[in-house]
Amino acid sequence: MTTLSDQERVALQRACIVEHMRGENAHDWPAVYETFIRDERASYDVVPLSTHFAGFKGVVDFYTAFDAAVPDFKLVNTAEYDVPGCSIREVTVTGTHRAEFCGVPPTGQKVKFELAAFYLFGSGAESGKLLTERVYFDLETVLRQMRGEADAPTGVGLAQRVA
Numbered sequence: 504m505t506t507l508s509d510q511e512r513v514a515l516q517r518a519c520i521v522e523h524m525r526g527e528n529a530h531d532w533p534a535v536y537e538t539f540i541r542d543e544r545a546s547y548d549v550v551p552l553s554t555h556f557a558g559f560k561g562v563v564d565f566y567t568a569f570d571a572a573v574p575d576f577k578l579v580n581t582a583e584y585d586v587p588g589c590s591i592r593e594v595t596v597t598g599t600h601r602a603e604f605c606g607v608p609p610t611g612q613k614v615k616f617e618l619a620a621f622y623l624f625g626s627g628a629e630s631g632k633l634l635t636e637r638v639y640f641d642l643e644t645v646l647r648q649m650r651g652e653a654d655a656p657t658g659v660g661l662a663q664r665v666a
Contacts, residue, residue: 507630512587515631516624520590523622523633528577532566539633540625546635551642552605562636573598573614581617581661590622595662596640600649605642607649614648616640617658 507515519538526534539545539562547556547565556565569576576598584591597615600607618640625632647655 507627509587512624512630513585513590516585516587516590516622517583519624519631519633520592520622524578524580524592524594530570530574532563532570535566536563540629544625544634548635548637550637550639571602572600572604572609574601575599579662579665581665588624588626590624592620592622593661594618594620595658604649605646607646610649610651612649612651614645615657616645616648617661 523535523538526532526538536559539559541559543558545559545562547562548554549556549565556562573596576596579595579597580592581595582593595615595617597613600610600612600614602609618638621635621637621639622633623635623637624630625634641656641658644656644658648657
């Protein structure tokens, strides 16, 4: 068995995330799902909701729910940080609220919020596959935008800084 160097692991992680985010932006769910380890070890955590979507089925359930709520969402990667076993991406998410989300009925309002995604990877032969995606964002910002509040915040402008 060949042991990967730290540099090789990070390269695999980066390639996985590029494909993962490409699939998310294209709403190509088979491609997104292919970036995950496809068993009970996989998960998706939404920290602001205190919600853990367990197993590969949980990953699919998360994407199904979020894609329904914001079916035109797009991600803009604004920063990248990588160490062996974990990659972090800061992204700006934009889209339109089209289905219930956290008790807010669909409003057709535009949303724009910043999010930090932690990607945790397998090891050995699975170094280029996601075990967990864990996201952090300001839920109140999202909900206020979805409700159409005139003074709802839109973040600190990370996407404009990399444009």
